[in-house]
Amino acid sequence: AFFALLILLLIGFILYQSLKAPISVVIQAGHEGRTCGNTGAVCKNYKEVAWNIKVADMTAKQLEAWGIDVRRVPADTLPVRAKIAVAIHFDSAKHICRSGASVGYPDTNASRTFARHWKALYKPCFPFTWHTDNFTDNLKHYYAYHTIHAEKFLVLELGEITCQKQTAWLKPRLHKIALLIAYAIAKELGKQVPKPPVL
Ligand SMILES: [Zn+2]
Numbered sequence: 248a249f250f251a252l253l254i255l256l257l258i259g260f261i262l263y264q265s266l267k268a269p270i271s272v273v274i275q276a277g278h279e280g281r282t283c284g285n286t287g288a289v290c291k292n293y294k295e296v297a298w299n300i301k302v303a304d305m306t307a308k309q310l311e312a313w314g315i316d317v318r319r320v321p322a323d324t325l326p327v328r329a330k331i332a333v334a335i336h337f338d339s340a341k342h343i344c345r346s347g348a349s350v351g352y353p354d355t356n357a358s359r360t361f362a363r364h365w366k367a368l369y370k371p372c373f374p375f376t377w378h379t380d381n382f383t384d385n386l387k388h389y390y391a392y393h394t395i396h397a398e399k400f401l402v403l404e405l406g407e408i409t410c411q412k413q414t415a416w417l418k419p420r421l422h423k424i425a426l427l428i429a430y431a432i433a434k435e436l437g438k439q440v441p442k443p444p445v446l
Pocket of ligand 1: 337
């Protein structure tokens with residue numbers, strides 16, 4: 248009984264610690280792991296979720312290489328606390344090529360400032376439409392704002408996967424885009440890291 252109690256206390260302590268201590272960065276690949284409901288856009292050979300995973304993995308890998316603690320999560324996760332959370336998405340549009348890039352975030356000064364910093368990096372390079380911030384309810388009230396508790400949270404729509412012109416531009420740049428996201432996050436954490444190559 249004594250040892251059972253000890254083990255229970257230990258498990259409780261570990262759980263408590265993992266809930267209490269915020270990790271630096273959570274990177275979410277949008278729609279990852281979903282088999283029904285909102286599984287992401289599919290167009291011709293391109294699946295949004297595959298691109299989300301690719302970019303999320305490369306971003307996390309770069310952050311780790313810079314010594315930053317990262318947790319890579321799928322669409323649905325247990326509650327977690329972080330300093331910074333970034334969700335990776337590509338948009339789709341009924342009227343193709345009418346969409347493009349955008350950002351979503353919770354209505355806080357910290358997230359709004361982070362969004363401004365991200366836009367300063369990506370907007371000058373992205374040669375297509377850019378929507379106003381939080382232009383859909385899915386961005387404004389992103390479901391994961393309630394499970395991933397982050398001081399700064401950004402949902403990135405990196406371009407429109409249903410637009411051939413945009414996928415032609417995006418596809419060879421996915422790695423550089425991931426580096427740019429990692430750079431934006433590292434700067435937000437106050438880390439000195441080299442500026443990535445231009446897109
Ligand atoms: Zn999406």
